Amino acid sequence: MNSVSCYSFKNTKRVKFKAEWKGTQIVFKSPVETTPFHWYEHGKKVYPSEKQFLTALRAVVKNKLNLNIPVNTLMRTMKKNIHSRNFDVFSQEEIDSMSTLVQDNEFLVLTFFSGNDIFPRLVGTCGSYYATEYVEPIQVKSSLLALTDNVKDWIWRLQISTQILELLKKLETDFQEPIHLCDIQMEHFGTYQQDESLRYLDLNQLYSRTIINKFFRNVSCQTDEDCDFFDCRSKCSLQTKTCAHGVTNNNFQVVCEKLFLGWRRSNTVIVPGLLLSQHTPSDLAEVVRQCANPENEVGKPRKSPDGNVIKRMYELIVEIEQTFVSRTSL
Structure with a gap:
């Protein structure tokens, strides 16, 4: 050694x-x-x-x-x-x-x-x-300066965002049932040096859907806020006073809320996420907001976004990335 x-x-x-x-x-x-x-x-x-x-x-x-x-x-x-x-x-x-x-x-x-x-x-x-x-954790500039980033930084943000969405898709489809990441942070994603592919690093709060659903159904609650397990969320049943619905959000919702939009307080962005920039077009900003909070819930969103929203967001990111890459190559 x-x-x-x-x-x-x-x-x-x-x-x-x-x-x-x-x-x-x-x-x-x-x-x-x-x-x-x-x-x-x-x-x-x-x-x-x-x-x-x-x-x-x-x-x-x-x-x-x-x-x-x-x-x-x-x-x-x-x-x-x-x-x-x-x-x-x-x-x-x-x-x-x-x-x-x-x-x-x-x-x-x-x-x-x-x-x-x-x-x-x-x-x-x-x-x-x-x-x-x-695997080297991803480091992102987390400040209001991100809103005025240059084109090179913006292209990098778009590329990382597509990689994250592709990884989340694998967690939905490559296993016998969907896998939930209940503690999603930017530094929990890392780049594998050999091929620059994206990996997820912190696996302590990773659960199959059956396991996280079983966990929630054993939790007593009075309000929906009692049905939070890190980033995995459920809803409180008024009849049983338990989080009987199982996990109601998913990895896409959390990533859109925490990583793509950024850290928020009282519905105001304090630290912008990967997809908030001076270069962000309005249609991308709108679809990211739909992903982060599909039903415009007050408080923490608990609804998973529709698959068509995810597909549209991915297509927009790829399209915007290609446009900016083409511009820089001229």
Whole structure:
């Protein structure tokens, strides 16, 4: 390993640092708090049988990702990730390591949702630590100066916006059910250096629709505001006093509201988003507002935008980008 440096620290991870290995930058992470799969009887540590352990692993994957993984596939996948040479039996050390790792939402997503070019690649594990490829977070000028950006900056904003919409489309269609990002921030998107494709980096609050719907239906409420889980929102049922409707907004609505329009207070834009600029035509501004708040709700919007609105917005962004690129090439 050529070098090691601190990357960033968050409450969602106990350790997080960046290293360079054979010319490749990787990030090491470890879950915060987990429940061990072993227990104590008369002061002696007791481990589950292999059958009990695999049953527990399957339950965790089902509860977190809504995936039914066959036992043989589960064992093969986990053994591969921990680089075990013995594929016939789990050691106590492996049980401890895997019981920690599988309780981490990000590790599970990278393990079972790999191969789609949406998330960083899982490089491997070492005990309860796991390593992912490093993807550079997107940095955007967040100030009123963005309203007077130059043409080059505006083209870049348009290009990033189309990439974000394409990634969100994959989350809607490339899995057995739509995937919801419940904590969307600009820096949670990153550019993969090898091909400059866009990846989503923070997977701690990523859930399939079934899982987030199940979460909401167990939440008691008095008002709609009680039905907020980060950026995922539901509505309060007056009959049951629970968030019985499940998640009612989607990734497109959140991105339009938070990233494309920008940070708002009392319906006034304080920090402009990607698609607010002196170059923004009125038809694009209007369709972005329709995406961000389809029903002109007061307070936080809770309605998902219509698919035709998303399609129209994407087409407009691409058309405007091509127009400005053509101008700069003259």
